[in-house]
Amino acid sequence: MFRTLSERRSGLHPAQWALLLGVIALGVVPLTLAALRLQDVTETSMLGALRLFFEQNGAQEALRFSMVEAVASTVLTVVIGLPVAWAMGRYRWKRIRLQRTLLYLPFVTPPVVAAVGFLAMFSEGGWVHMIGLDFRSAQTNITKPSEWYTEGVHFGQFSALILAHTWFNISLMIRFVEPVVAQLDPSWEEQLRLLPGGQTTLRRFRTLWAPMLGPAVAVAATYTFFFSFTSFALVRWLTPGRHTLESLLADLGGSAGIEGYRTDTSLAVLSIAAVQMVLMLLMLWGAGRFERKHSHVLTLNDENSNRARRGPPPLRWIVGVGSVVALSMTPYVSVILASFRMRGDAGEGFRWTLAGWESAIAGDRSTISLVEAIGNSLTYAGITVLVALPLGYGVASALTTLRKRGHHKTAGVLDSLCMIPLSVSAVVVGLGIVVGMLRWYPDLFRFPYLPALPHIMLVLPFVIRLLVPAMERIDEIYAQQAQLLQLSPFRTWWHSKGAFLLPTMTMAASLCLAFSLGEFGASYLVVRVGSWDTLSILVDTVAGRPKFDPVVMPTAMALASMLMLITFIILGLNERLRTRGGTDDV
Amino acid sequence: MRKILFVLSLLLTAPLAGCLDFSSEDEPPVVRILTYDITGFSDEMLSTFTNQTGFEIELVKADDAGGILEQLLQTQDAPQVDLAIGLDNTYLQTALDAELLQEHSTDVSGLSSAALEPYNGPFAVPFDRGDVCLNYDESRVDGENLSVPTSLWDLTEPEWDGLAAFPSPLTSSPGRAFMTATVDYFENDDNGTTDAFDWWEAMAENGAIFTSGWTEAYEIHYSGGYGEWVEGHIGDAAMTVSYCHSPGVEAYYSSNWTKSTSLTLPRATFHQVEYAAVVAGASEIDGANAFLAYLLSEDVNRNMPENNLMQSVLVDATWPETDGYAHHTDTPELNAEITTQRIGQDMDGWLSSWQDATQ
Numbered sequence A: 001m002f003r004t005l006s007e008r009r010s011g012l013h014p015a016q017w018a019l020l021l022g023v024i025a026l027g028v029v030p031l032t033l034a035a036l037r038l039q040d041v042t043e044t045s046m047l048g049a050l051r052l053f054f055e056q057n058g059a060q061e062a063l064r065f066s067m068v069e070a071v072a073s074t075v076l077t078v079v080i081g082l083p084v085a086w087a088m089g090r091y092r093w094k095r096i097r098l099q100r101t102l103l104y105l106p107f108v109t110p111p112v113v114a115a116v117g118f119l120a121m122f123s124e125g126g127w128v129h130m131i132g133l134d135f136r137s138a139q140t141n142i143t144k145p146s147e148w149y150t151e152g153v154h155f156g157q158f159s160a161l162i163l164a165h166t167w168f169n170i171s172l173m174i175r176f177v178e179p180v181v182a183q184l185d186p187s188w189e190e191q192l193r194l195l196p197g198g199q200t201t202l203r204r205f206r207t208l209w210a211p212m213l214g215p216a217v218a219v220a221a222t223y224t225f226f227f228s229f230t231s232f233a234l235v236r237w238l239t240p241g242r243h244t245l246e247s248l249l250a251d252l253g254g255s256a257g258i259e260g261y262r263t264d265t266s267l268a269v270l271s272i273a274a275v276q277m278v279l280m281l282l283m284l285w286g287a288g289r290f291e292r293k294h295s296h297v298l299t300l301n302d303e304n305s306n307r308a309r310r311g312p313p314p315l316r317w318i319v320g321v322g323s324v325v326a327l328s329m330t331p332y333v334s335v336i337l338a339s340f341r342m343r344g345d346a347g348e349g350f351r352w353t354l355a356g357w358e359s360a361i362a363g364d365r366s367t368i369s370l371v372e373a374i375g376n377s378l379t380y381a382g383i384t385v386l387v388a389l390p391l392g393y394g395v396a397s398a399l400t401t402l403r404k405r406g407h408h409k410t411a412g413v414l415d416s417l418c419m420i421p422l423s424v425s426a427v428v429v430g431l432g433i434v435v436g437m438l439r440w441y442p443d444l445f446r447f448p449y450l451p452a453l454p455h456i457m458l459v460l461p462f463v464i465r466l467l468v469p470a471m472e473r474i475d476e477i478y479a480q481q482a483q484l485l486q487l488s489p490f491r492t493w494w495h496s497k498g499a500f501l502l503p504t505m506t507m508a509a510s511l512c513l514a515f516s517l518g519e520f521g522a523s524y525l526v527v528r529v530g531s532w533d534t535l536s537i538l539v540d541t542v543a544g545r546p547k548f549d550p551v552v553m554p555t556a557m558a559l560a561s562m563l564m565l566i567t568f569i570i571l572g573l574n575e576r577l578r579t580r581g582g583t584d585d586v
Numbered sequence B: 001m002r003k004i005l006f007v008l009s010l011l012l013t014a015p016l017a018g019c020l021d022f023s024s025e026d027e028p029p030v031v032r033i034l035t036y037d038i039t040g041f042s043d044e045m046l047s048t049f050t051n052q053t054g055f056e057i058e059l060v061k062a063d064d065a066g067g068i069l070e071q072l073l074q075t076q077d078a079p080q081v082d083l084a085i086g087l088d089n090t091y092l093q094t095a096l097d098a099e100l101l102q103e104h105s106t107d108v109s110g111l112s113s114a115a116l117e118p119y120n121g122p123f124a125v126p127f128d129r130g131d132v133c134l135n136y137d138e139s140r141v142d143g144e145n146l147s148v149p150t151s152l153w154d155l156t157e158p159e160w161d162g163l164a165a166f167p168s169p170l171t172s173s174p175g176r177a178f179m180t181a182t183v184d185y186f187e188n189d190d191n192g193t194t195d196a197f198d199w200w201e202a203m204a205e206n207g208a209i210f211t212s213g214w215t216e217a218y219e220i221h222y223s224g225g226y227g228e229w230v231e232g233h234i235g236d237a238a239m240t241v242s243y244c245h246s247p248g249v250e251a252y253y254s255s256n257w258t259k260s261t262s263l264t265l266p267r268a269t270f271h272q273v274e275y276a277a278v279v280a281g282a283s284e285i286d287g288a289n290a291f292l293a294y295l296l297s298e299d300v301n302r303n304m305p306e307n308n309l310m311q312s313v314l315v316d317a318t319w320p321e322t323d324g325y326a327h328h329t330d331t332p333e334l335n336a337e338i339t340t341q342r343i344g345q346d347m348d349g350w351l352s353s354w355q356d357a358t359q
Helices: A002-010 A014-042 A046-051 A059-090 A096-108 A111-122 A155-183 A186-194 A201-229 A233-238 A245-253 A263-297 A303-310 A315-328 A330-339 A355-362 A370-404 A408-418 A426-438 A442-446 A452-473 A477-484 A489-518 A521-528 A535-543 A552-578 B002-019 B043-053 B065-074 B092-097 B152-156 B173-187 B196-205 B214-221 B246-253 B285-295 B340-358
Strands: A341-343 A350-352 B030-035 B056-061 B083-088 B125-137 B164-167 B209-211 B239-243 B260-263 B270-279
Touching: A014 A046, A014 A263, A014 A370, A014 A408, A014 A426, A014 A452, A046 A263, A059 A096, A059 A155, A059 A201, A059 A245, A059 A263, A059 A303, A059 A315, A096 A155, A096 A315, A096 A489, A096 A552, A111 A155, A111 A233, A111 A330, A111 A489, A111 A535, A111 A552, A155 A201, A155 A233, A155 A303, A155 A315, A186 A201, A186 A303, A201 A263, A233 A245, A233 A535, A245 A263, A245 A426, A245 A521, A263 A426, A315 A330, A330 A341, A330 A552, A341 A552, A355 A370, A355 A552, A370 A408, A370 A452, A370 A489, A370 A535, A370 A552, A408 A452, A426 A442, A426 A452, A426 A521, A452 A489, A452 A521, A477 A489, A489 A535, A489 A552, A521 A535, A535 A552, B030 B065, B030 B285, B043 B056, B043 B285, B065 B083, B065 B092, B083 B092, B083 B285, B092 B340, B125 B173, B125 B285, B152 B173, B152 B196, B164 B173, B164 B214, B173 B196, B173 B214, B173 B239, B173 B270, B173 B340, B196 B340, B209 B214, B214 B239, B239 B246, B239 B260, B246 B260, B270 B285
Parallel strands: B030 B056, B030 B083, B164 B209, B164 B239
Antiparallel strands: A341 A350, B083 B270, B125 B239, B125 B260, B125 B270
16 A cells, blocks of 8 residues: 555655665764764764864864865966866867877776875875985975964975865866866857957957856865865874874864763864864755756867867977876886885985885784785775665666655655765764664674775765766656566566666766775774784875885785775776777767 | 475574583683773693683774773673783773772782882772873974974974874773873963963964874874884974874884974873773683783783883883883983872763863
8 A cells, every 4th residue: 555655656666765765874874873972972062063163172273174175275286287178179189089088087086096106206205206206304494383284384295285185186177077078069269259358369268168168167276175174194194293184183082972082083073074164064965056057058069070170289289288187197107116116224225126026915913914914904895885875776766756756855864865975075974884783882893894884975975966967868668578488577677777877887886986095084094003004004004104114015015005096906907898899988 | 395494493502602601610711801902812822821821812802992991881781801902091080980990909019119100009900001292203303493392382483383293082091191191281380371282272373283193192193203214294293292103113123213302391291001901790800910910020011012012011120121222212301290189080070171272
C-alpha cells in the first residue's frame, strides 16, 4: 500500500527513499553527534561558542591568515590562470587534451605530495632556490609585525604557499573560463570592432569580454578562495607556525570532546568549526549564484569551428602557455629528485643515493613498509569505491526520477542535504568521526576499515554530482525500446542506462580511488588517534620525524613519489578507459 | 538478476569481514601497545620479542605523549590496548589520578636511581630518559655576536630579540618539560618578585618564536642543528629547546661534527623520564608484563641511545663514545626539582598562565 502510494506520488520505491535518507544521515549524523558531544563537554551551545570565537587562543590570527592567504592565492590564480585559459580557449592548439590534462593534474594530486614537492623546490638544490627565492631568513624574511603581519610571516614560506595554491587551482580557471572563450562566436568580436563601443581593447573588454567571462572568472575565483581558505596540508608544511582555521582545527581536534579534559580545547574546536562552517556556506552560496549566471552565458557556438576560424596560437602564447604547463610539472620532478638526494656529513653538501627508497621499502623503525602502506591505502580506496559508487548511483537515480516527475523542489532540497559533507571541510568531517563517533563508541577503534568512512562521506557528493547530469541526459526512449523488446532486467538496465553511464561511472570510480589515496585532512585526524596508516599519512609521519638521521627526508620523498605515481597510474587508466571509444575532445 | 545481487552483496560485505572474529584458539596472543612514533621499536626488535615469548605485538599509534594520555582517557571505559608506552613525567600524574593504569609485575631492581627518581611506584616503569634544556648555535653565540647567557633573564635582552625558538608547552612534550623547569628556576632565583610567567611574557615581548612542536622549532628555526640541510629551513633562531644530548646526536650522525651545544644553567633543565605502563582493564596482562621486562632487558634498553636517541634507564648507563656522541653530550649541573605530584596538580594552571603570558 505504502509502496504503491510512494511510487505513484514520487516515482520512488520506498527502498529508494530509505537509501536517500541513509546517505543524508551518513553525512549528517557524525557531524551532529560531534556537535552534541562538544556542546555536552563544554556545556556551551553552538551559538554560544560562535560568540566566543574571538576569545579562543589563536583563532583570530588563524582567521586573518586564512583570509590573507586565500585572497593572495585567488588573485595570483586569476592573474596566471585567466590568460592561460583565454589562450587555450581562443586558438586551435595541437595536443590541447594533453595540455589540459597536465594542467588539471595538480587538482587531483595528493596535497601532501604537493606540499613536499614545493618544499623541495624552495629548498637548497631546488630550482626556485636557485633563482634566489627560498625559505632562508637572511634574504627574504619579513618578521617585524609593523612591517608585514602579526608575529611575522616569512616571505619565502608565504610565496611557496601562494604559488602552491595557484598551482592547485589553475585548473579551475581553465575548467570554467576556457569553454566560454572557445564557444564565443568570433563574429561577435568582429562586429563589435566596427561599432563605436568596440574600437579599443579596453572598450571591447568592457562591452564583450567582461560580461561574457565575468561569471566564469567569478565562479573559478570563488572556488579558489574556498579551497585556499580551507587549505591544510600545504599550510602545515609550507608555512609552519601559521594556521588557517582548518589547520588550527586539525591541531586541536585530537584532544577535543574528552569529558573533563582540556575543556578549553573542546570549546575552541566547537567555536572555530562553527565559524568556519558559516563562512564556507557563504562562499558556496556565492559560488552557486555565480554558477547560475555562468550557466546562462553558456549557450554559445560550436567551439571546433570557432577555433578553426581563429587559427593556431601566436608564438608568444605558445611560449607563455607552454611555460606554465612546464612549470606546473616541476613539483613532481622535485619530489622524485629529492627522494634520491641525501645530505652528506655536515658541510659536505648532498649526495645521490638509493637509501631513501631502501628505507621506504623496508619500513623499519616502527612504521609500516611502503608495500603495506600501499596495501592499506588501496584497501581503503577500494572500499570507498565499492560503497560510494552504488550508493551514489542509487541517490543520483532517485534524484533524477524525482526531477523527471516534476518534483524539482524536493529533489533540490535532498540534493543539497547530500552535499553537506562538501560544505564542511575535510578536517571537520574527520572531527565528525573522531568526536562524533569514536568518543561516543570507543569500540570503533578496533574497526579496521574506519578510515574509509570519511573518504566515503567526502566522495559521495562528487559521485552524485557526476552521475545526476549524466542520467538526466539519457533519453527515455531507450528504456521504452528495452521494454518493447522484453529484455531481461539486467539487459534492460544496460540498454537504457548502463551503457550510457559507463564512462561517467569509470570516471567517478577513478576519482574516488584517487581522492581516497590522497585524502589528508580527515585522515590526519582519524589516523592520528588510531593505528590505521595510509600512504598519505605515512609521508606526513616520516617527514615529521626528527631528521638527525639524514635518510629520513629522502624516505618521505620516496613514499611521496610512490603515492604520486599510483595516483597518476589510476588517473591514466581512467583516461584510457574513458576515451577508448574515441571521445571527441577539442 | 539474483546472481548479480549475490555478487554485489558479496562485494559490499567483503570489507566488513574483518569485523567478524573468525580467529581460532591456536593463534598467538596479541599484546596491543599504544605508543607514539618511537623509532626504537624496529621490526627486528619486535619480532625477537615474539620469537622469545610467543606474544605477537600490535602497535596502536598516537601522535605524542599527550595523544597517548588522550586516547587512554577516552577509552577508559572500553580499554583498547594492553600497554601504554611513552607517557613522560609531565603527563604521568594525570594518568595516575584518572586511574588509567594498573600494577605491573616487572622487576625494576636493575634500573638507575635517576630513572626512578620522579616516580618509583607500581603503576609505571621508566624505559628511557633525557634532560631537556636549551641548545644554542656556537657559531653565532660566540661571545662576539652573541654572548652565552648566564641567566635566563639574559635572553630578554635586546641582543636576543627574535633569536630564540620555543616549542609550545600546550602541544609539545619538550616544550612542556622546559616550561616546568622555568617554574622551578624562577621559584629559586634571587629575585622573589618575578615568576616564570613574567619571564615568558618578557620573552614574548623580545620576539621569541613559539612553535607548535619540537620539530618546527629545531629544524625550521634553529640554525645550529641539522635543520640547515632540511627542506623548509629558515634558521632565524640561535637558541632553542631540545635535549642536552641533542648535540651528541648531531655529532653521531655527522662524523663527530656539530656547531650546537647545550646551555645547562642550574634548574633550567628538566630530567624527562618516559614510562611504559600496563593499562587498567588490559586483556593481555601477561604479555604486557613480558614486554615490559623485554623493554628493560640489557639487550634492548642498553641500546636506547643509538636506537631511540634517549638514555637507557639501566644502572651505569653511558652515552656511546662513537663519533663524539658522549663528547658532545652535556650533563646538567642541577635539574629542576619539581615533583610529578605537583606537576599533575598545577599543570593546567601553568599552561593557562603561559598562554596569557605569551599571547
